[in-house]
Amino acid sequence: MAVAAGSPGATASSLRQMERLHKFIASAGVCSRRAAEDLIRTGRVEVNGEMVSELGVKVGEEDEVRVDGEIVRPQRKHYILLNKPKGVVTTMRDPQNRPTILRYVPELGVTLKPVGRLDMDSEGLLLLTNDGELAARLTHPRYGVEKEYVAVVRGEVGDKALARLQKGVFVDGSKTAPAKVEAGRYDPKRGTSRLTLVLHEGRNRQVRLMGEAVGHPVVDLRRTRIAFLRLRDLPPGGCRALSKTEIASLRRLVGLES
Numbered sequence: 001m002a003v004a005a006g007s008p009g010a011t012a013s014s015l016r017q018m019e020r021l022h023k024f025i026a027s028a029g030v031c032s033r034r035a036a037e038d039l040i041r042t043g044r045v046e047v048n049g050e051m052v053s054e055l056g057v058k059v060g061e062e063d064e065v066r067v068d069g070e071i072v073r074p075q076r077k078h079y080i081l082l083n084k085p086k087g088v089v090t091t092m093r094d095p096q097n098r099p100t101i102l103r104y105v106p107e108l109g110v111t112l113k114p115v116g117r118l119d120m121d122s123e124g125l126l127l128l129t130n131d132g133e134l135a136a137r138l139t140h141p142r143y144g145v146e147k148e149y150v151a152v153v154r155g156e157v158g159d160k161a162l163a164r165l166q167k168g169v170f171v172d173g174s175k176t177a178p179a180k181v182e183a184g185r186y187d188p189k190r191g192t193s194r195l196t197l198v199l200h201e202g203r204n205r206q207v208r209l210m211g212e213a214v215g216h217p218v219v220d221l222r223r224t225r226i227a228f229l230r231l232r233d234l235p236p237g238g239c240r241a242l243s244k245t246e247i248a249s250l251r252r253l254v255g256l257e258s
Contacts, residue, residue, distance in 0.1 A: 018058040021045065024065060028072045029110065032136035044068050075110050077131045079242040079250075083234045084126045090117040101126065104237050115139060115226075116147070116202045124149075124223035125231050137254035138226070141177065141201040145253065148225035149197045149207050153216035156186040157193045161214040165197070169213040176210060177201050192219060227253055 025036035046066040065072045115127040165181040184194030211218040
């Protein structure tokens with residue numbers, strides 16, 4: 001039976017087997033804990049048939065929790081690293097019937113969501129999980145999680161354009177955060193340069209828009225790293241489960257208990 005923390009029915013023995021409602025919702029992969037708090041405050045959560053709007057409520061395994069009428073159950077957490085190929089959209093289903101990442105991800109009986117996105121013409125490291133709290137923190141600029149990209153751009157990138165990329169450029173009306181950007185060798189035959197960029201934010205099509213802003217459109221883009229995770233020898237379309245050590249390290253990186 002759900003009880004409010006501090007209420008007469010909240011005995012020490014019962015609370016040891018219970019957890020706060022917003023944490024329960026997040027652990028079921030619905031959303032982050034903060035988003036779960038908003039769901040509770042706005043009356044979208046029911047416990048045992050009754051609407052709950054207090055954040056102090058705790059629930060146990062015997063309680064029935066619903067969000068927007070749908071039953072919420074704890075799920076085993078899964079963490080998959082995928083080398084997304086080009087020509088594939090970063091979604092499990094596409095209304096336009098384009099190829100999706102679903103074909104490369106094993107069926108685990110849960111709904112996995114991508115942590116950030118890569119556009120259809122980009123490739124590289126993509127993390128998928130049903131751990132809503134971890135996904136939210138990995139993508140939030142406040143936690144400063146590094147994402148590394150290797151881009152091939154048109155033209156020879158000079159010092160002035162490189163400095164602009166490093167300091168930040170205006171994209172969609174706001175300036176990008178400072179980034180680590182290194183220029184590789186210019187290929188005169190192809191008329192392209194290679195850039196390595198390390199970002200702490202993840203706006204939609206950010207690297208491509210940054211390239212356009214300094215006059216060097218991106219012709220090829222690959223994400224090679226998220227935090228300490230790298231593709232290594234994983235082929236395009238290949239995927240693997242993260243190890244327990246990798247999962248614990250990711251969670252500690254963003255201030256979550258392992």
